[in-house]
Every structure is written in C-alpha cells, then in structure tokens.
Amino acid sequence: MAKWVYMFTEGNATMRNLLGGKGANLAEMTNLGLPVPQGFTVTTEACTQYYEDGRQINDEIMKQILEAIDQMEVITGKKFGDKTNPLLVSVRSGARASMPGMMDTILNLGLNEEVVETLACASGNPRWAWDCYRRFIQMFSDVVMEVGKKYFEELIDQMKAKRGVKLDVELTADDLKELAEQFKAEYKEKIGTDFPTDPKEQLTEAIKAVFRSWDNPRANVYRRDNDIPYSWGTAVNVQMMAFGNMGDDCGTGVAFTRDPATGENGLFGEFLINAQGEDVVAGVRTPMHISEMEEKFPEAFVQFKQVCETLEKHYRDMQDMEFTVEHGKLYMLQTRNGKRTAKAALKIACDLVDEGMRTEEEAVTMIDPRNLDSLLHPQFDAKALKEATPLAKALGASPGAACGKIVFTADDAVEWAERGEKVVLVRLETSPEDITGMKSAQGILTVRGGMTSHAAVVARGMGTCCVSGCGDIAMDEANKKFTLAGKEYHEGDCISLDGSTGNIYDGIIPTVDATIAGEFGRIMGWADKYRTMKVRTNADTPHDAVKARELGAEGIGLCRTEHMFFEGNRIDAFREMICSETEEEREAALAKILPEQQGDFEKLYEALEGNPVTIRFLDPPLHEFVPTEEEDIKKLADAQGKTVEQIKTIIDSLHEFNPMMGHRGCRLAVTYPEIAKMQTRAVIRAAINVKKAHPDWNVKPEIMIPLVGDIKELKYVKKFVVETADAEIAAAGSDLEYEVGTMIEIPRAALTADQIASEADFFCFGTNDLTQMTYGFSRDDAGKFLDAYYDAKIFENDPFAKLDQTGVGKLMEMAIELGKPVNPSLHVGICGEHGGDPSSVEFCNKIGLDYVSCSPFRVPIARLAAAQAAI
Numbered sequence: 001m002a003k004w005v006y007m008f009t010e011g012n013a014t015m016r017n018l019l020g021g022k023g024a025n026l027a028e029m030t031n032l033g034l035p036v037p038q039g040f041t042v043t044t045e046a047c048t049q050y051y052e053d054g055r056q057i058n059d060e061i062m063k064q065i066l067e068a069i070d071q072m073e074v075i076t077g078k079k080f081g082d083k084t085n086p087l088l089v090s091v092r093s094g095a096r097a098s099m100p101g102m103m104d105t106i107l108n109l110g111l112n113e114e115v116v117e118t119l120a121c122a123s124g125n126p127r128w129a130w131d132c133y134r135r136f137i138q139m140f141s142d143v144v145m146e147v148g149k150k151y152f153e154e155l156i157d158q159m160k161a162k163r164g165v166k167l168d169v170e171l172t173a174d175d176l177k178e179l180a181e182q183f184k185a186e187y188k189e190k191i192g193t194d195f196p197t198d199p200k201e202q203l204t205e206a207i208k209a210v211f212r213s214w215d216n217p218r219a220n221v222y223r224r225d226n227d228i229p230y231s232w233g234t235a236v237n238v239q240m241m242a243f244g245n246m247g248d249d250c251g252t253g254v255a256f257t258r259d260p261a262t263g264e265n266g267l268f269g270e271f272l273i274n275a276q277g278e279d280v281v282a283g284v285r286t287p288m289h290i291s292e293m294e295e296k297f298p299e300a301f302v303q304f305k306q307v308c309e310t311l312e313k314h315y316r317d318m319q320d321m322e323f324t325v326e327h328g329k330l331y332m333l334q335t336r337n338g339k340r341t342a343k344a345a346l347k348i349a350c351d352l353v354d355e356g357m358r359t360e361e362e363a364v365t366m367i368d369p370r371n372l373d374s375l376l377h378p379q380f381d382a383k384a385l386k387e388a389t390p391l392a393k394a395l396g397a398s399p400g401a402a403c404g405k406i407v408f409t410a411d412d413a414v415e416w417a418e419r420g421e422k423v424v425l426v427r428l429e430t431s432p433e434d435i436t437g438m439k440s441a442q443g444i445l446t447v448r449g450g451m452t453s454h455a456a457v458v459a460r461g462m463g464t465c466c467v468s469g470c471g472d473i474a475m476d477e478a479n480k481k482f483t484l485a486g487k488e489y490h491e492g493d494c495i496s497l498d499g500s501t502g503n504i505y506d507g508i509i510p511t512v513d514a515t516i517a518g519e520f521g522r523i524m525g526w527a528d529k530y531r532t533m534k535v536r537t538n539a540d541t542p543h544d545a546v547k548a549r550e551l552g553a554e555g556i557g558l559c560r561t562e563h564m565f566f567e568g569n570r571i572d573a574f575r576e577m578i579c580s581e582t583e584e585e586r587e588a589a590l591a592k593i594l595p596e597q598q599g600d601f602e603k604l605y606e607a608l609e610g611n612p613v614t615i616r617f618l619d620p621p622l623h624e625f626v627p628t629e630e631e632d633i634k635k636l637a638d639a640q641g642k643t644v645e646q647i648k649t650i651i652d653s654l655h656e657f658n659p660m661m662g663h664r665g666c667r668l669a670v671t672y673p674e675i676a677k678m679q680t681r682a683v684i685r686a687a688i689n690v691k692k693a694h695p696d697w698n699v700k701p702e703i704m705i706p707l708v709g710d711i712k713e714l715k716y717v718k719k720f721v722v723e724t725a726d727a728e729i730a731a732a733g734s735d736l737e738y739e740v741g742t743m744i745e746i747p748r749a750a751l752t753a754d755q756i757a758s759e760a761d762f763f764c765f766g767t768n769d770l771t772q773m774t775y776g777f778s779r780d781d782a783g784k785f786l787d788a789y790y791d792a793k794i795f796e797n798d799p800f801a802k803l804d805q806t807g808v809g810k811l812m813e814m815a816i817e818l819g820k821p822v823n824p825s826l827h828v829g830i831c832g833e834h835g836g837d838p839s840s841v842e843f844c845n846k847i848g849l850d851y852v853s854c855s856p857f858r859v860p861i862a863r864l865a866a867a868q869a870a871i
C-alpha cells in the first residue's frame with residue numbers, strides 16, 4: 001500500500017522529492033535533535049494523486065492523514081478540537097524546490113468559538129487567543145475560500161480607527177474578539193455558509209487548498225521562470241503551532257546564517273516581538289534586526305546561534321530559517337538553503353571553499369547560472385553617483401542599479417514595459433500577485449517590509465533591483481502619487497534606486513557596464529577549469545565582440561552580417577542592393593558594401609586575437625530591411641536614379657506572404673551569387689590583412705552558409721565561395737586557410753546530415769529556425785498563443801527560449817550521429833538563442849557539441865552551465 005503521509009520522525013533530508021524541501025528538512029532537524037514542533041508531511045505524490053483524482057483527496061490518503069493526526073495527538077499530548085487541551089496546527093506548502101511566497105500557509109488551524117474561549121481562560125491571555133482566532137479566520141478565508149484579504153484588512157483598519165490606535169498590537173482582547181465576529185460575518189456573507197467549526201473539516205479543506213495553490217497563476221509563472229516542472233507537485237506540512245504572539249516574552253523571526261545580499265559571514269535576520277511568522281515575511285510590520293533579539297531573549301538567542309552553526313555545518317551551505325520563541329523557548333519551524341543574490345552566492349561559495357566545507361567543483365555547482373545575469377547588468381556610474389544626493393535611504397534588498405519612470409501597480413508595470421518604457425514599481429508593500437509586474441520593472445521600491453519581505457526575496461531570486469521598507473514615503477496609492485523628501489512624485493516621474501545601498505535618487509543616474517572580478521572571477525576560473533565544452537559568442541559588431549571577449553568568449557560562433565548594416569547610413573547601400581533590378585545595379589551597391597564589411601571583419605579578427613570567428617553569410621528576411629518611410633523611399637529612389645513609384649513597385653514585388661520561409665539564407669546566394677562572392681572577398685581580404693599584422697595568431701575564417709536544406713544548395717553556393725576565396729588567397733600570395741560550413745536549421749538538413757557533412761567543415765545548429773520549422777510555429781508570432789499553451793499545460797516553457805529536447809533535440813542528435821562518421825573532423829556548435837540557456841547548454845554538452853554560442857552577456861552564464869554539465 002502506498003505511503004502518502006510521513007511523520008517528521010520518519011523522514012530525512014534525502015527524501016526531498018517525496019516530502020518537499022520543507023518536509024525533508026523538518027524531518028532532518030528532528031533527527032538532529034533540534035527543537036522542532038512535531039507534525040507530519042503529506043507527500044508530493046499525494047498532490048499529484050489529488051490532481052489525477054480530479055482534485056479530490058482520495059479515501060486512502062485521507063485515512064493516512066487522520067491516522068497521522070492521531071499520532072500527533074499522542075506525541076503532543078494535545079487533542080484536535082479539545083476543550084481543555086486543544087491541538088492547533090499550521091498547514092504549509094513545501095515543494096521540492098523552494099518557491100518563496102508562491103503558495104499558501106494557514107496558521108492556528110483547529111480553533112473554533114469553544115476552543116478559543118478555553119484557550120483564552122486557560123492561558124490567562126485572552127488577547128493572544130483572540131488574535132490567533134481572527135488570524136485563522138482571515139487566512140482560512142483568504143487561502144481556502146478565496147475571500148480577498150482586503151475585506152479583512154479594511155475591518156482591521158476600521159477597528160484601529162475606532163480605537164484611535166496605529167498598530168495591530170495595540171488592539172485589545174475585546175477588540176480582537178469583536179473583529180473575529182466581524183470576520184465570520186464577512187465569511188458568511190461572501191461564502192454563504194457558516195465558518196467551519198470542525199477542526200478535521202478545516203484541515204481537509206486547508207490541505208486541498210495547498211494542493212490547489214500548486215496550480216495558481218503566480219506559482220505557474222514562478223515555475224516557468226525557475227525551471228520547476230509542474231509534475232513535481234507540492235507536499236503539505238502539518239505542524240503543531242508554536243506561538244510567537246503570546247506576549248512580550250514571545251516572538252518570531254527569519255534569519256540567515258550569512259547575509260543574503262552580500263554573502264558576508266554572520267547572522268543576518270529580523271525579529272518581531274509578540275507576532276506570528278506571517279507578520280515578518282508578509283512585510284506588514286517592519287521588524288527589528290536580529291541582534292536585538294540578543295537583548296530581549298538572551299537564552300533563546302544563544303541556543304539559536306548554536307542551531308545556526310549546527311545547521312550550516314550539516315548542510316554545508318548558508319541556511320535560511322524561520323523560528324518562534326514561545327515564552328522564551330526556541331522552536332525551529334523551517335530551514336533551507338537560503339535564496340541569495342548572485343553577488344552573495346559567489347562570495348558564499350568561495351568562502352565555503354576557503355573554510356574547507358566545499359570543493360571547487362561543489363562551489364561551481366552551487367551557483368545558479370541564471371542569477372549571474374544581474375551581475376552583468378549595468379551599475380551606476382561611480383562619478384555620477386558620488387555627485388547625486390539621495391532623497392532617502394531604505395533597505396538595499398536586492399542589488400543592482402535601476403532607473404525609470406514611476407508606476408504604482410503591477411499591471412501598469414507590465415503595460416508600460418510592453419510599450420518600451422523603463423519603469424520602477426513603487427508599492428506600499430508587494431504581494432505575491434505582483435510577480436509579473438516585478439519582472440517587468442527595472443526596480444522595485446516598497447514603503448513597508450524588511451530584508452525578508454516577499455518583495456525582497458522574490459526580487460533577489462529574479463535578480464531585479466529592490467529597495468524596501470522606505471518609511472519616509474508618504475504614499476497615496478489610490479491617487480498614484482507619493483511624497484518623499486518634500487517633493488511630490490507622480491506616475492511617470494523618474495527615480496533611480498541603488499539596490500546595494502538602499503539609496504533612492506531623484507531623476508535618472510547614468511549607468512556603466514559591469515565587469516568580472518573578485519569572487520566572480522574566481523568562480524568563473526573554476527568553471528573554465530572543469531568544463532569541456534567551449535563557449536563562443538554571437539557578435540555582430542566589433543563592439544559586441546570586445547564585450548564578449550571581456551566576458552570570456554572563446555570565439556565568435558555567429559556573426560549575423562546583415563546586422564552590420566543597422567548602424568548609421570549603412571542601411572542605404574544595403575537597400576540599394578536589395579532593391580536592385582539588374583546585376584550591374586547590384587554590383588554597384590555591393591561595391592559600396594564591400595569595404596565596410598571588410599573593415600568590420602578586420603576589427604572582429606583583431607578583437608578575437610586568433611580565436612575562431614564564424615561569419616554567416618547574409619540571411620535577411622527581406623521585409624526587415626526594405627524602407628517603409630516615405631522619406632527613406634525617396635532617398636533610395638534618388639540614389640538609384642529612379643522614381644518613387646518605381647521603387648515602390650520593386651518593394652511590392654519583394655513582398656512575401658511568409659518572409660521567414662521566403663527569399664532568405666542561401667536562397668539569396670543561389671539567386672544572386674554576386675552577394676556571396678562579395679562577402680567571401682570581404683572575409684578573406686580581412687583575414688589576410690590581420691594575419692599579416694599578427695603572424696602568430698591562428699586566423700582561420702569560418703564561412704557559414706545559412707538555411708541549407710539540401711546538399712545541392714550547399715554544393716552550389718560553396719563552389720563559387722571556394723573559387724572566389726582561392727583566387728583572393730592566390731592573388732595575395734597568402735597561405736591562409738579557411739573553412740566552409742553550414743547552419744543546421746531546417747529539419748531536412750538534420751535528416752540528411754550525412755550528405756551535408758560530406759560538403760561541410762562544420763555544423764552550427766540554428767535552433768531558432770530549427771524550432772520554428774520543427775514545430776511549425778512562427779518565431780515572430782508564437783508569443784501570441786504561447787500563454788494559452790501554458791494555461792492549458794501543453795507547454796511549461798517557451799520552446800524558443802528553452803530547447804525542446806524531445807523533438808528539436810532529437811533532430812540535433814540525429815544530425816551529429818549522421819554527420820560525424822562521414823566527416824570525422826566535423827566540428828559542431830549551436831548559435832540559436834538556446835546557446836545561453838542553462839538547461840539547453842546541459843543538453844548540448846550531453847550530445848557532444850564542441851561549443852555553444854550565445855549573446856555576449858550570456859557568455860558567463862553559458863561558461864558556468866557548461867561546467868555544471870561536465871561536473
């Protein structure tokens with residue numbers, strides 16, 4: 001018989017897949033003899049089963065849950081629903097990978113009108129009992145029955161106004177009792193039935209709600225961003241309550257064994273006296289620094305420090321813990337490897353190596369490559385920053401530099417960002433529903449909340465700059481304005497945030513590019529030591545190439561030559577070329593283009609200092625390049641000595657119904673060989689010049705022919721490329737070597753890779769087009785329907801961002817298996833967008849690619865991902 005429920009005493013840390021991270025660690029802490037309120041975990045498999053059973057908890061699982069409650073009653077000596085010694089529990093989600101704030105938690109479950117009266121008398125602390133009850137009604141209504149939080153918050157605000165107090169803690173037992181009554185009435189009004197009094201019914205509904213929360217929209221977005229499969233499900237932890245809200249000798253806190261923003265070794269955290277856990281994480285009250293706990297609860301603090309040490313040594317990683325102090329006694333509610341900024345992750349990994357706790361290889365695997373992104377983005381220009389005076393200082397909750405226009409809601413952040421605006425989202429406090437808005441914003445500024453508030457944790461995870469807890473802001477969310485440092489700010493006004501110092505500035509402060517140094521450099525050094533796959537870059541301009549080299553690129557895997565015409569007035573000659581009607585006209589335009597291309601290629605070879613450079617021949621979907629503005633059309637007409645009407649006729653004739661499958665790639669070279677010949681001359685002449693200047697460099701151009709689907713296409717184009725190249729080399733008396741290869745980006749090329757390999761020196765997978773053509777999804781239009789695919793659970797990810805290993809990947813494997821035996825010296829890479837996506841990089845390593853190529857800023861990510869794949 002399947003086992004669906006485990007007592008904490010039955011599990012351990014290795015059972016994370018089954019018990020979720022929280023459940024496995026509660027069991028592990030129990031095994032370590034730490035003070036953990038006891039309870040049980042309903043497994044992730046039970047969650048999957050719940051969905052398979054049509055969102056029902058089946059009888060067998062229910063039976064095991066009830067048996068576990070019986071056992072809990074024996075262990076604790078308390079009874080569910082009992083009038084003299086009642087058992088109260090928390091119900092929390094806990095997936096395999098931690099998803100902070102994404103799913104739901106219910107505290108104080110087991111209370112009803114009778115139990116609360118008992119507790120009020122027996123504890124001699126009626127305020128606490130009623131506080132627990134009103135919190136329970138509030139959470140249960142919100143999480144289980146989906147009655148919006150705001151109704152209850154409004155009632156609390158009204159009550160505070162009526163009593164003339166500011167803080168929740170100033171409300172008396174009678175006030176809270178009255179609130180509980182109001183809450184129940186609110187529940188009845190919204191749901192239509194009385195608030196449930198039977199603790200077992202409450203528990204069943206709560207467990208179902210946690211299972212259900214696995215599928216809520218914000219959890220789905222979080223999973224997609226963090227590569228967490230839907231199929232994992234979440235576990236549910238039912239744990240005896242420890243009370244941090246029983247008076248001034250009680251409290252609750254969240255702490256990290258090292259600073260999650262900087263990585264500094266030392267206890268870091270926050271503590272609230274007379275409060276329950278949710279108050280700290282939700283950011284509703286701004287908590288005190290953990291060091292103050294030492295003064296208020298000296299004994300519990302000493303014990304807590306010991307626990308921190310034990311846990312860090314045990315897990316060999318920085319821990320993020322939740323705990324409660326009940327009448328001076330410490331209880332551990334959770335531990336996990338703490339989320340951290342990229343900067344902190346690098347420092348912690350290096351420190352753990354230096355402290356002898358981790359090996360270099362382990363340190364490399366501890367860094368999430370996706371998080372490096374935040375370090376590679378611009379920082380404030382130091383000089384400009386020095387000259388600027390901060391408006392205010394709050395908590396630097398997630399580092400980075402952000403500047404942009406102020407918006408006040410998550411929806412506005414999304415909408416403004418979609419129209420290309422850079423925005424800073426300013427909120428009183430954030431709630432998990434704000435996640436999409438937070439993603440769209442350059443930075444997040446909150447009025448309330450500490451370092452462990454939801455906004456801070458989520459922003460750190462996303463690598464988005466966040467400044468939190470700026471109490472100086474007088475916020476007027478309803479009217480979309482706030483006042484800070486005497487100035488009123490409205491929607492659309494500009495501000496800048498420094499996520500490291502917590503400083504807030506008026507207007508826009510200029511930013512500069514980041515560099516790899518210190519711990520970042522050390523970790524990248526280790527990554528390079530352990531990886532076997534090379535990392536190249538997709539660079540179209542000398543400027544990109546220089547940046548990519550700084551970031552560790554070992555070659556150029558793709559230079560999209562058509563992109564070289566985006567700068568200045570270069571586009572004019574390019575337009576003349578595509579709008580030519582005769583070979584002479586085209587040759588005249590090409591003659592203008594040749595020196596520009598040659599000059600660019602020389603700079604590329606210079607920047608790469610003898611490392612490989614793959615130059616892809618023109619692949620412009622023509623519609624992207626023809627002029628559309630009247631003024632540009634006129635300019636082109638004048639240059640060509642034609643009328644505007646004639647040019648418009650040519651443009652019309654270039655119109656294609658399906659340009660992505662139109663006259664592009666090698667098809668262009670087949671119809672107009674003179675274009676490929678010109679490019680060959682530019683590539684070879686540039687290489688000869690640079691080789692002359694640097695005889696010790698291995699300058700060996702790789703010419704790449706795009707969109708080949710048939711061996712005969714490649715043969716046809718290659719023939720005049722080789723003739724032209726050889727003639728140039730001979731004329732220069734040079735011994736330059738070069739390669740001619742192809743992109744594999746049409747399914748037919750993969751299917752006939754054995755034939756193609758007989759003509760190609762190398763393959764480079766163009767997985768953008770290969771995905772487009774394998775799925776038959778237009779890469780330009782898929783965004784319009786992918787959301788529906790996520791909602792329908794057809795896709796968990798965008799196949800244009802994360803490689804479809806099953807289908808597209810199979811074509812790649814097939815191409816390698818067919819190609820290599822025919823041409824053993826064939827080298828193979830990838831240059832589609834997937835080349836910078838960690839899970840795709842892992843796959844590329846597995847199938848034996850020689851290199852991945854990605855945009856310059858993703859080079860470090862790919863280096864690290866390649867190392868992790870090799871370790």
Ligand code: PEP
Pocket residue numbers: 558560619745765766767768769770831832833
């Ligand atoms: C590709 O198709 O993956 C590729 C790299 O080429 P492009 O994106 O330029 O079509």
Ligand code: MG
Pocket residue numbers: 706745766768769
């Ligand atoms: Mg392509």
